[in-house]
Amino acid sequence: MNRKYNQNLANDFIFVSWDQRNCGKSQTDTTVVLTPGLYVEDAHVVTQFLKKQYHRNKIFVVGHSWGSLIGVNLVQKYPQDYAAYIGMGQLVNPGKSEMLARNHVVQQATLRKDTATLAALAKIPFSEAGGYPNGLAGLSQFRMVSDKYLASSEVAELPNPMTLYPDYKALDWMTPVLRTYKLLSSYMDGGKTNLLKQNTFQLPVYLLVGKYDYTTSAELAQQYFTAIKAPKKKMFLFEHSGHQPSWEEPALFRTRLLQIAAANKTN
Incomplete structure (x- = not known):
């Protein structure tokens, strides 16, 4: 990009x-x-x-x-x-940033009567002190459910980067995302960072x-x-x-x- x-x-x-x-x-x-x-x-x-x-x-x-x-x-x-x-x-x-993000998504989904997103969030437990009980899986699930509310209207209009550069394959894009999520999820436990x-x-x-x-x-x-x-x-x-x-x-x-x-x- x-x-x-x-x-x-x-x-x-x-x-x-x-x-x-x-x-x-x-x-x-x-x-x-x-x-x-x-x-x-x-x-x-x-x-x-x-x-x-x-x-x-x-x-x-x-x-x-x-x-x-x-x-x-x-x-x-x-x-x-x-x-x-x-x-x-x-x-x-x-941890605190993730809690603020979740609060924002809940607020926006409630305003829009988006019961599907609210129901999905209810199945992804999280606490600022304890993070995601299932670590990487929980963080990944939250991002999949919430991205439509976390991205600004401008970024939502951006092209998929995987379609722009033939020298980077799908695995080149997904591997860093998953590895970053794995590390990041471990730092959402009790204010480690x-x-x-x-x-x-x-x-x-x-x-x-x-x-x-x-x-x-x-x-x-x-x-x-x-x-x-x-x-x-x-x-x-x-x-x-x-x-x-x-x-x-x-x-x-x-x-x-x-x-x-x-x-x-x-x-």
Whole structure:
């Protein structure tokens, strides 16, 4: 999707999109246990390669959704390697965010008298403290039932990415989704992850927030922004976006990245 909606960024930046370990076109290694910590170290290896390859002292990192959890931990551990952190669809507290998403879906389904969705939700137990009792299966079921209420009208009109790029097969798309869901579901248990407790940064921080993001709560992202302590910080609200501002408002996304780059010049 970045190729379709953000291709012009290649005119402004050396724009690198990373397929995480065992995802997309990255080589599969079934001998390792996938953890957020492993992804952080992988991302740092990629960073060192890019710095050397393109003769840069620092690079910018954009973390989206699940990637924003990796991104925060990455730049907090290795701040010297990054000019700024840019969080989009920022994940803050997975358990609380999921509860807010469920509340939103129930509210919208009730307003629309959508008894089928309400009945389906009743069969998918969840608690903020305990997460999904059946882990990955519960999270996957909720997403299947609720996506029509979580996606903004703009993202609902976007084409299926599997139809756009013949070099990526269906398995290339589905494998990262399922692996991310599996990891994410394990972090919805008792507030294991709460970035409000990780609010100190040694580099500039920018949050790009879709006003209608219920997948990773826009409300929590704004709370996180308020709590962040950084040399400088700024939040950009995308008024017509949900969880995918870079696809839903690509021109504004490009403008914001150019502004961030201009404010944090690096070689």
